[in-house]
Amino acid sequence: MNDIYQRLHLASEAQDQAEIIATLSAIKAGKLKNDLRLLNFYREVPVSYGAEVLTVEEHDAELAVNQIQAVVIAHEKLTVLKSSHFHRDVAAAVTYVNVEKSRVVVSNLSYALVRADRRMSVRVQLGSAIDASFAAPELDALHGRLHDMSLTGMSINVAREPNLPLSQAGELTIALPSGSITVAASLLKVIHTGDTFRMVFEIEPSRAAELIISQYIFQRQVEIIKELKDHPGVTL
Template identity: 30%
Template sequence: MDPSHYRAAVNSSIEQDRVEILTRLRDMIKSGAGTRVKLVNYYKGLPISYPATLVELCGEVLELDVHPQQAVALGHSGRTCIKCGSFPQSLLAEVKDSDVRRMMASLHNFSYIDVLAEQRTSLRLELDPPCEAEIAAPGGTLKAKALDVSLGGFSILSEAPSDLAKGDEVVLKVMIPNPLHNTVTPLQLNAAVVDCTREEGGALCRFSIYSDAHIEGVLSRFIFQRQVDLIRELKEMS
């Protein structure tokens, strides 16, 4: 799980919360009842969620039987979200090991979290490779790369420093690939800065966009095809 997908939620203290989580996990396994949980990962932005079975708790390391595609996602992200009715909140765990062939995973370093990604109104997918883009602002035009996309906006990394601030209005030009026809569709969009942080040599900005029927159509088709491609990737690796 990328840190942008969740927010830490400390109930007592980090250490006390971890002890409480481990105790409940141990009791669940010992009783043999309710050992099914749901794991949630975001593979390049695509939510991957399958049931998993608690197998054993060795010290502070939890062993689980997992779906092979979940095992791929676990290995890719290094963290996962656990959802289970026995806990007051979602759990975050670090991945110690993930074995696709054996369909097993080992998790540790548990804590409580709020899952921010579930509050989003639209799916945000990583662009791999990033798309060519330009940011036209009052101070000039910046060459950039679009790093992710949703129906509501983009995350874009400029190739030079920027003075953009939250609320600034810009015009974006993003080259959206059409993998089915091996072409590229240039989209010009009016957008507003949601937030902007300085990066080495440039700036990482999130933009909300003002859509029309044409823009929504292009983005919807691309996002659908991107989901298909990511699912294919997962199946090939599992």
């Protein structure tokens, strides 16, 4: 199980992989149109470019990819293959990456449900420390740092276990660079991340807050894409 995808078995693990490998072989041979694309997420921003099948072996395949995609793959060591010829999206481990040559080798291929495809809105991770707090009636405010945000949800990292019931309603206050905003929020889940606890909220922003959040998300997306393009291995 993974934040990006959940592996699925349509037949057996071996049969599914054989079927995926056969499809990649047919694409390489020109028997099927090459509509292969790879999907990754970098700081929650989707990165998706076309790919070419170079070689296919019994359990793996070498692909020519976009350099920016290769940078993200080198960081994550996994990718998702998308094609109309697959029965479902395909999750793959990446055993080799060469950013300069734009080459990757994928293996451990299986069908998958891509969780991020089901999100209702674009999400971004934060690049700088942004203070956040959650307050509810008759409760002490919880202070932490914003981890990620979208128009429908936010998560914050707090130092101690919140000990709040799921669906606890309250207000999130976020100190964005353009000014603080407060939105109605409901607790969806709490994740123990090791040193901190991540509180994940569903939010209901006002029209004014929604505009501020949209502007910040767009600005953050631009920063993230620039970060990838400025990677020393990218020569595009």
